[in-house]
Amino acid sequence: MISFTEENYLKAVYHLSGGGQKAVLTNELAEAMQTKAASVTDMIKKLSAKGLILYERYYGVKITTKGKAQALQIIRKHRLWETFLVEKLGFNWDEVHEVAEQLEHIQSPALIDKLDKFLGFPSVDPHGDPIPNTRGKLKPQHQVPLEQLGPGKKGTIACVKDSDPSLLKYLEKIGAKPGKKIQVVRIEDYDKSIEVIIQKKKVIVSKEVSKNILLSL
Amino acid sequence: MISFTEENYLKAVYHLSGGGQKAVLTNELAEAMQTKAASVTDMIKKLSAKGLILYERYYGVKITTKGKAQALQIIRKHRLWETFLVEKLGFNWDEVHEVAEQLEHIQSPALIDKLDKFLGFPSVDPHGDPIPNTRGKLKPQHQVPLEQLGPGKKGTIACVKDSDPSLLKYLEKIGAKPGKKIQVVRIEDYDKSIEVIIQKKKVIVSKEVSKNILLSL
DNA sequence: ATTATTTTTTAGACTTGTCTAAATTATTTT
DNA sequence: AAAATAATTTAGACAAGTCTAAAAAATAAT
Numbered sequence: 001m002i003s004f005t006e007e008n009y010l011k012a013v014y015h016l017s018g019g020g021q022k023a024v025l026t027n028e029l030a031e032a033m034q035t036k037a038a039s040v041t042d043m044i045k046k047l048s049a050k051g052l053i054l055y056e057r058y059y060g061v062k063i064t065t066k067g068k069a070q071a072l073q074i075i076r077k078h079r080l081w082e083t084f085l086v087e088k089l090g091f092n093w094d095e096v097h098e099v100a101e102q103l104e105h106i107q108s109p110a111l112i113d114k115l116d117k118f119l120g121f122p123s124v125d126p127h128g129d130p131i132p133n134t135r136g137k138l139k140p141q142h143q144v145p146l147e148q149l150g151p152g153k154k155g156t157i158a159c160v161k162d163s164d165p166s167l168l169k170y171l172e173k174i175g176a177k178p179g180k181k182i183q184v185v186r187i188e189d190y191d192k193s194i195e196v197i198i199q200k201k202k203v204i205v206s207k208e209v210s211k212n213i214l215l216s217l
Numbered sequence: 218m219i220s221f222t223e224e225n226y227l228k229a230v231y232h233l234s235g236g237g238q239k240a241v242l243t244n245e246l247a248e249a250m251q252t253k254a255a256s257v258t259d260m261i262k263k264l265s266a267k268g269l270i271l272y273e274r275y276y277g278v279k280i281t282t283k284g285k286a287q288a289l290q291i292i293r294k295h296r297l298w299e300t301f302l303v304e305k306l307g308f309n310w311d312e313v314h315e316v317a318e319q320l321e322h323i324q325s326p327a328l329i330d331k332l333d334k335f336l337g338f339p340s341v342d343p344h345g346d347p348i349p350n351t352r353g354k355l356k357p358q359h360q361v362p363l364e365q366l367g368p369g370k371k372g373t374i375a376c377v378k379d380s381d382p383s384l385l386k387y388l389e390k391i392g393a394k395p396g397k398k399i400q401v402v403r404i405e406d407y408d409k410s411i412e413v414i415i416q417k418k419k420v421i422v423s424k425e426v427s428k429n430i431l432l433s434l
Numbered sequence: 435a436t437t438a439t440t441t442t443t444t445a446g447a448c449t450t451g452t453c454t455a456a457a458t459t460a461t462t463t464t
Numbered sequence: 465a466a467a468a469t470a471a472t473t474t475a476g477a478c479a480a481g482t483c484t485a486a487a488a489a490a491t492a493a494t
Contacts, residue, residue, distance in 0.1 A: 005451065026472055039452055041473055046450090058459055058472055089331040099325045108316045114306040222481065243442055256482055258443055263480090275442060275489060439492070448483075458473065464466090 002050070004105050007074055009033060009043050010052055011104075013063050014071035023060040072136035078104040079125035079132075080115050086126040087119060093126040093177075094168035127168075128159030128178035128214070143214040146182065146194065147207060154183045155215030162212045175199040176213060219267070221322050224291055226250065226260050227269055228321075230280050231288035240277040289353035295321040296342035296349075297332050303343040304336060310343040310394075311385035344385075345376030345395035345431070360431040363399065363411065364424060371400045372432030379429045392416040393430060 002010070012032045016024045026044070030037045048055035052067035063071065081103040085096040113134060116122075123139060124130050132138050143158050157180050160171060171177065175198045185195040185202065192207040205213075219227070229249045233241045243261070247254045265272035269284035280288065298320040302313040330351060333339075340356060341347050349355050360375045374397050377388060388394065392415045402412040402419065409424040422430075 003450080027470095035451095036453065037472060038454080038474080042451070060472095085328070089328070089335055091327075091331065095327070099323065099328050102323045102325070103320075106316065106319045108319070110308075110312070111302070111306070111316050114308065118306055220480080244440095252481095253483065254442060255444080255484080259481070435494100437492100437494075439490100441488100441490070443486105443488070445486080446484090450480085453478075454476090456475080458471100460469100460471070462467100462469070464468090
């Protein structure tokens with residue numbers, strides 16, 4: 001049985017590795033988990049012993065197929081709970097991340113499948129992140145960060161990476177929620193900030209923000 | 218901040234003391250928590266240091282006002298989640314206890330108040346147990362165990378103490394759910410088993426079972 | 435009222451997850 | 465390529481929660 005803490009580390013490895021693509025360094029993990037590198041090394045050994053990651057000292061970790069499957073189940077739970085909190089309980093999209101971080105550790109496959117059904121088998125959570133199905137499959141997304149869009153180009157907001165409440169509150173204020181159309185007007189050469197039209201209003205967003213807005217074209 | 222484990226001990230003290238009436242002995246607590254007396258002594262000291270119980274060595278523990286308030290909040294969460302699982306997710310009443318034992322530890326007052334509202338501010342859970350309100354107040358119940366009813370007497374099933382799935386499945390099979398009327402036909406002298414009429418059918422229930430069925434008259 | 439038994443507590447140890455400080459290994463810089 | 469720097473790991477310690485075995489207190493039995 002995998003512990004609460006091990007689940008959190010595993011999820012972090014999954015996310016930091018971009019879904020299992022690249023290896024993750026000890027310090028990245030320490031930063032993400034708000035802890036010390038030494039603690040990460042300790043935990044890495046445990047996850048490695050359980051076959052959830054591959055560990056090579058001084059070179060970081062890679063997630064295994066088994067580890068990825070487990071991580072996706074946790075992510076599935078997280079996103080289903082976020083959907084529940086927003087759709088059914090009336091939370092705002094910037095208020096749900098922390099509670100979902102707790103709820104994702106509840107152990108009960110029956111609960112999650114019933115919740116999924118209750119929510120009508122949603123394919124994305126309130127931030128536009130895709131929800132893995134029971135078998136841990138993710139629908140392939142073809143999304144482009146707003147950052148990469150040229151002047152004049154249009155798209156539909158599909159997903160907001162980063163669940164920082166202050167970002168989400170800001171995006172809500174300017175009307176940048178998943179499903180909304182967005183068009184690039186111009187890009188400021190100096191700081192790469194982007195002037196866009198959202199819901200007929202012109203807004204300028206920083207490059208920092210534009211990285212976090214994913215569009216489907 | 219009170220830990221997961223401390224919450225479970227505190228809740229056990231509350232229940233075993235009959236809501237704070239009598240003192241609870243170390244061994245009772247060990248039995249209830251499925252652990253050893255030595256571990257209970259250790260934990261008792263911690264809860265005592267936090268002012269949640271009063272500890273006198275070799276004499277057991279009593280719950281304090283502060284402890285009772287905390288216990289009632291946990292119980293509130295437990296019962297609201299059980300109600301959610303049955304009413305909204307379609308679980309059977311014998312399937313929800315274990316999951317609710319996990320969900321009751323989620324820390325978020327906003328979550329619980331929104332859940333309460335979503336459920337329509339229920340006053341009892343699926344087993345008929347009263348749900349404490351936000352301030353931890355319980356509506357006074359005036360209920361009598363079936364065990365104490367004489368022949369010919371009638372009542373309405375209000376609550377089933379003991380959430381053992383096998384008991385609950387059995388009660389469901391004989392139609393003994395909260396809200397149903399029940400009438401005592403006769404009491405067998407030898408083993409105090411009780412013949413009753415539930416939903417026009419005659420059934421004999423053991424004394425053991427009859428203790429767990431609470432009626433409002 | 436002594437002895438026997440039960441209950442409870444203490445003492446010491448183990449596990450999980452964490453930490454600091456020191457030692458290693460890798461990477462950069464010069 | 466050697467020295468300096470950065471990243472990672474080891475070593476040893478600590479807190480929470482648990483355990484076993486032994487000691488102490490309370491209760492029951494003779």
